[in-house]
Amino acid sequence: MRGxxxxxxxxxxRGGRGMMCSVELxxxxxxxxxxxxxxxxxxxxxxxxxQDTLLRAWNxxxxxxxxxxxxxxxxxxxxxxxxxxxLEGRARRPLPAGLGAPGEDPGAPLTPAxxxxxxxxxxxxxxxxxxxxxxxxxxxxxxQLLPARQRAVLVLREVLAFSAxxxxxQLETTVAAVNSALQRARAAVAAGGAAEQVREQQxxxxxxxxxxxxxxxxxxxxxxxxxxxxILEMPPLALWYRGARHYGQFMERVYGxxxxxxxxxxxxxxxxxAFAAYAAEGDRHRLHSIQLLEVAGGLVTRNTxxxxxxxxRTFGLSEEIC
Numbered sequence: 036m037r038g039x040x041x042x043x044x045x046x047x048x049r050g051g052r053g054m055m056c057s058v059e060l061x062x063x064x065x066x067x068x069x070x071x072x073x074x075x076x077x078x079x080x081x082x083x084x085x086q087d088t089l090l091r092a093w094n095x096x097x098x099x100x101x102x103x104x105x106x107x108x109x110x111x112x113x114x115x116x117x118x119x120x121x122l123e124g125r126a127r128r129p130l131p132a133g134l135g136a137p138g139e140d141p142g143a144p145l146t147p148a149x150x151x152x153x154x155x156x157x158x159x160x161x162x163x164x165x166x167x168x169x170x171x172x173x174x175x176x177x178x179q180l181l182p183a184r185q186r187a188v189l190v191l192r193e194v195l196a197f198s199a200x201x202x203x204x205q206l207e208t209t210v211a212a213v214n215s216a217l218q219r220a221r222a223a224v225a226a227g228g229a230a231e232q233v234r235e236q237q238x239x240x241x242x243x244x245x246x247x248x249x250x251x252x253x254x255x256x257x258x259x260x261x262x263x264x265x266i267l268e269m270p271p272l273a274l275w276y277r278g279a280r281h282y283g284q285f286m287e288r289v290y291g292x293x294x295x296x297x298x299x300x301x302x303x304x305x306x307x308x309a310f311a312a313y314a315a316e317g318d319r320h321r322l323h324s325i326q327l328l329e330v331a332g333g334l335v336t337r338n339t340x341x342x343x344x345x346x347x348r349t350f351g352l353s354e355e356i357c
Contacts, residue, residue: 282338
């Protein structure tokens, strides 16, 4: 009887642990998705990698030891391994401004670079508020320049506040190696000028004025809201522009090609200001792009325009509006 009681006790212990994990695993999906996105630069890949992480955790739930690590720490170790494996042999995900010199001809051919695995935006609606730190597009783009293990160290230490010892255990390395990798990663991101920006209290008003000028097809008003070295980039086009003059000239081309009757709708992406742009088609307007704005000193310093239909679908927006 004693052996039978022990067996029942073991089954009960395992069942309780399984119940605990099934609840806690799903509770971490949002922050794990943000982590995998920072690692890979792709929202769609991040969702797949998190699903893989949770499946591996579920299958290994009997081996989880709460005396060694919290569920959260354990999940991040699994997610880190999943991401590092996925990144082996993969090219980084850039933005157009990270690939070459800016364009000088606002009338240049608009040829998509379909062979480039472009950096993707992250819909705020799919993200917990607490996970939005260090998610701005320019910062994520800078992190993509780091070797994969340095990315992991930077995000785990700087964003997620794991200790050096915890990160060393997750990566199966030493604390000294973690600290060295963190110093190199910090220096590389700082050299790229992608330090996290503090959101300005007046940013919303600047964006409101930009959207009003955009809908009015008022190019001089748009240009008046731009920093002198403002960047306009439009993945999957490798073409990009720097400077208010070229920005304005390209917008004149856009209105000449697509008409001047546009509608906009505020959306959240990467924890920064963004909007959906709808171009007129007959008596309705069709979703054209998601545009992410960066604002500094009361002026728009960067606009990254995404038109890939697969990217647009991740925001769950109406494809047509009146």
